[in-house]
Amino acid sequence: MAYNPYEDAQTQFDKVANMIGLEQSARDLLREPMKEFHFTVPVRMDDGVTKIFRAYRIKHNDARGPAKGGLRFHPQETADTVRALSMWMTWKCAVVDIPLGGGKGGVACDPHLMSLGEQERLCRGFVRQSFSQLGPNIDVPAPDMMTNARHMLWMMDEYETLAGGHYPGVITGKPVGIGGSLGRTDATGFGVIYVLKDMLDREGIDLHNTTASIQGFGNVGEYAAKLYSQWGGNVICISSYDQADGMSYTFRKKTGCNAEELARIKDAFGTIDKEQAKELGYEVLPGDAWLSEEVDILIPAALEDQITLENFHQISKSVRVLCEAANGPTSSACDQLIQKRGIFLIPDFLANAGGVTCSYYEQVQCNMNFFWSREEVLERLNDSMVNASRAVYDLAKGEDIYMRDAAYMIAIERVNDAIKLRGWI
Numbered sequence: 001m002a003y004n005p006y007e008d009a010q011t012q013f014d015k016v017a018n019m020i021g022l023e024q025s026a027r028d029l030l031r032e033p034m035k036e037f038h039f040t041v042p043v044r045m046d047d048g049v050t051k052i053f054r055a056y057r058i059k060h061n062d063a064r065g066p067a068k069g070g071l072r073f074h075p076q077e078t079a080d081t082v083r084a085l086s087m088w089m090t091w092k093c094a095v096v097d098i099p100l101g102g103g104k105g106g107v108a109c110d111p112h113l114m115s116l117g118e119q120e121r122l123c124r125g126f127v128r129q130s131f132s133q134l135g136p137n138i139d140v141p142a143p144d145m146m147t148n149a150r151h152m153l154w155m156m157d158e159y160e161t162l163a164g165g166h167y168p169g170v171i172t173g174k175p176v177g178i179g180g181s182l183g184r185t186d187a188t189g190f191g192v193i194y195v196l197k198d199m200l201d202r203e204g205i206d207l208h209n210t211t212a213s214i215q216g217f218g219n220v221g222e223y224a225a226k227l228y229s230q231w232g233g234n235v236i237c238i239s240s241y242d243q244a245d246g247m248s249y250t251f252r253k254k255t256g257c258n259a260e261e262l263a264r265i266k267d268a269f270g271t272i273d274k275e276q277a278k279e280l281g282y283e284v285l286p287g288d289a290w291l292s293e294e295v296d297i298l299i300p301a302a303l304e305d306q307i308t309l310e311n312f313h314q315i316s317k318s319v320r321v322l323c324e325a326a327n328g329p330t331s332s333a334c335d336q337l338i339q340k341r342g343i344f345l346i347p348d349f350l351a352n353a354g355g356v357t358c359s360y361y362e363q364v365q366c367n368m369n370f371f372w373s374r375e376e377v378l379e380r381l382n383d384s385m386v387n388a389s390r391a392v393y394d395l396a397k398g399e400d401i402y403m404r405d406a407a408y409m410i411a412i413e414r415v416n417d418a419i420k421l422r423g424w425i
């Protein structure tokens, strides 16, 4: 049966709802989004023909604050994927205890195949079509898969034109100097490593002596690779998707990949140039080679549903830690196998909460119209991530609970408190 991320997100939720005896009305409210907006965006393409793009913005829950979450550009975007991702955003904001709810958006498109002008018209069209659903106090998009600061700025500009004023809090991940926060670009990847380092410390593993294999070299993988290496870890493999032939490739250097040099030979969407990589001494292997590499830590930082029942056996016996930097990279069906193998799991919505945490700081800075130094942003980010990491770790160890379930427990209980206090149930 085809993988459905929404069913997966609901399975994860149901499991923990049962464990904590969540009351029925809370389950009914939280196992699906509160509000969905499905629409189309007509875009005049450069050749003069108008193309219609399918788009979604879905609000899972806003009991703890305005809905927050990325906007993806993805050729196979579906309502169910956006539903799942919006749900995970609610838990993500709750586990790091920021006053925001969960939302997500998506447009079925492939920006690789669009000129900058077409991308701009798509971004502006998205805002025109969903204007009533967006706002600093309603729902606040941010960069996600294949979207970036430039897209966010076009969207903010369109929103402000329609609203007739300045509303920098309507969107985050904007360029620095025009409402963006220093550190936002690196925040998700850095946050992954802040949590990883803290968890390794608590498990008595020295990051210096570890090796890792990373899937994906986009907004998350690149910065995770950079900080992990900077802190002394050895990245053996990095995989990246190649738009030209629709295939993924694994770039391997046993002595350690240099994320800085790979970043110089990648395009804006994370595709690493194979020929240049070979010249730099990298082996270019099949896309799934990252998964079977003999390393201590696996960091899937690309798409959902990458580690499945079908390929789980490829994971090397050497792997001790699975740090989920992507949203939903491991299908729920693998959770039992992870536990059986004794792999230490750092669950996705905890590991990758750095991006949205920094988005929250961006909103705070925009509200004050006073911007912090990069050091201040990253210091706060580290504190938030480490606090969340410790709470999940302590609960998991103290009660002998699987790490994913512990993160869910904390998040669901916080959201449940909010819906009760508001009198929604």
Ligand code: GLU
Binding pocket: 068, 069, 070, 071, 092, 140, 141, 142, 143, 144, 145, 172, 327, 352, 353, 355, 356, 357, 359
């Ligand atoms: N797209 C990121 C995520 O999935 C960040 C969301 C945000 O900053 O609102 O967590």
